[in-house]
Amino acid sequence: MIKFQMPNLGADMEAGTLVEWRKQPGEFLNRGDIIADVETQKGLIEIEVFDEGTLETLLVKEGEKVPVGTVLALINDGKGEAKVSEIPSGEIQKPEVHPIEDRIEKPELQSTERIKISPLARKIAEANRVDISLLKGTGPEGSIVKEDVEKAISEGKKPIQQTEKEIGERKETSEKPSGPAYDAIRMAVAAAMSKSNREIPHYYLEKRMDMSKAMDWMKEANKERPVQKRLLPVALLIKAVAKALDEVPDLNATWENGLQRKNEINIGFVVSLRSGGIVVPAILQADSKTVDEIMETINDIIPRARAFKLRSSELSQSTFTITSIGEGGADKVFGLIYPPQVGIVGFGEISEQPFAEDGMLGIRPVVDVTLAADHRATDGLIGSRFLAALNKHLQNPEQL
């Protein structure tokens, strides 16, 4: 018997609301099937199952909000013993214990911390449907007290938890992209970035890269394609980063009780929302996808990210992050690492610049690339190796 748990879909997630069960008891589940929809701060997420077996019992009702790690359902895999469902690279798994490193560094696993709130404040919050996960406590030990809840209510912000009825209503009009409140995304970004800036000692490297070969190659490639199949430079950049990570695997990792290298290269790609905030869906196994496949994935994933319709694996499994926010006009972007990852690459705008090579000066499209990396996990040498590898791949676009 497998215990299927509420997955952790990001460093900042503490709880999720089970909106809809997509499978019913008795149904057979295959690996990768979507078992449920869960509402989080980052929107409505389709939760995949990573085991095979018959869905035995549903333990959480639709509309219920439960903490990460709560057992949601039992799946019968034909074995008697109950075990916890294995979620690849999920953060709820306890990292292996390394006694020596333990003594050096014990990062908090914030995601499983209970919210401290006074009984009275909880009662008031429930009566007024205030989402306490978004409040900042001012009471003893940082607990949320009555005053904090009342302040949230009086400021009219009250991040409302959806009742079953409201969720029902929303389902009927599910054509409209319905997302979490702007506040909720803002708070999610705030929590993750504060944690990053507080806990991760970043180091920064930057390198200007000649994009003329890559752009020429892409122009040629696009000539033969119908408009629907055309490539964007970002697809090339993602593929080049994936290949560079393959060569420098220490950056494709997390820092949890020491460096934990990841087997798959799943590139988180920062998608800005027009209403403000960001969502970072993962392009899974980017190293083994062709540039065309990456472009297809982008075409699929960006609209879904903006409509808050991502799958759990796309939100929880990225192993490295890319931001190309520079295309809006900034020459350079210096990123903040998304914990517990250990690196983020920032691409500035691709623009024509004077570029010297072999004693000759020419005008070429160039891009300024930055790497922010976790100095606990790697040193500058690893970082510069990565940038060199990335540059090498961008100079050989036909081999991407």
Next chain:
Amino acid sequence: MTEEEIKKTVFQLLQRIAPETDPSRLMPEENIREALNIDSFDALQFIVAISEKLNVEIPEEDYGKTISLKSLLAYLDKKVNG
């Protein structure tokens, strides 16, 4: 298709990409992407949508002619009405 109809279609598609903006307030010479904050992905989506809607072929080397409202409308008019 009249110039006015093309303009209406362009505005509709821009509005879908950037719902909080009002494309009809674009200045003729303004850079559309900069004015409406459209990233490369959405720009490509716009080109795809306009190609499908107006049934025209827009090769990549012509992207330069789609930058401002004025040049875009002139370009599309030529493509549609010859």
Next chain:
Amino acid sequence: MSDLIKITYREAIKQAILESMQKDDRVFLMGEDVGNYGGAFAVSKGLLKEFGPDRIMDVPLSESGFTGAGIGAALAGMRPIVEVMTVNFSLLAMDQIFNNAATLLHMSGGQLNVPIVIRMGCGIGRQLAAQHSHSWEPFFAHVPGLIVLSAGTHEDARGMLLSALQSPDPVIIFEYTAMLNLEKEIPSDSGAVEITKAKVHREGKDISLITYGAGVYKCMEAAVSLAAEGIDAEVIDLRVLRPMDEETFLASVRKTHRALVVEEAWKSVSISSEVVSRIMEKAFFDLDAPVERLCGVEVPIPYPKHLEDASVPQVMDIVDKVKKMLRP
């Protein structure tokens, strides 16, 4: 409204004894040195002359013996007031109090009431060290069959004895030796007070200070200091430690949503333990912060003044604690 008179805590107790003996011939006082010496703390000074040795009775130094005699007198229809010099010596009378006074009504199938009142001096603050200090109210409050009162104010010192003598069941009254010389104003016509309810001495909305005995005046003083800093504290005197009047403090906690329990007794297994438990059981969802306690340090009461002071909560401790609770 009647006039106010200034009176010491000692005088208030004495007037209570005097009035009860004048009112009821069955009442008599027995204890060590209560007659010729006038009481170890001079509470009964002059009473021997007024009432004679039959009613102001010096007894041998045997707490078990004379407390047992008092119980016998009560069973025989008298209304004895037994004075135990200090709470420390009451341990020698525990067998009589717990095994006889507290149980006879039950064991006789409701036939035998034991209308005895046992007064004892207790508390800390007169440098009487571990021999003659201590706050052992919790021991007695543990035992069913007893009514346990704590006279934390002059009005209660003046009035509790009169009401206790009306009770058909054994009553223990704790008096606080540190307050004997303390002067306060009470109404000139003060007399019997009711002995079933706690009392709200000061109303407030920010926090409930729940206390008894020597903690009452300290909490009142702390509340005045806190008011100057904008904190509105409610002060509750438990008064009756058994059977405990929980309604009064639960109502207060439901209003203020915070509570600090203050007592001089040792913290573990104390009156405050009981108060906190009942708040958890019955007012948990009205709490906005953990209930906290200020209690006696768990050591035998020290002799040196500075250590004695440090062994029990003082006014500044209460003020500081409340500020920490409200403004973390």
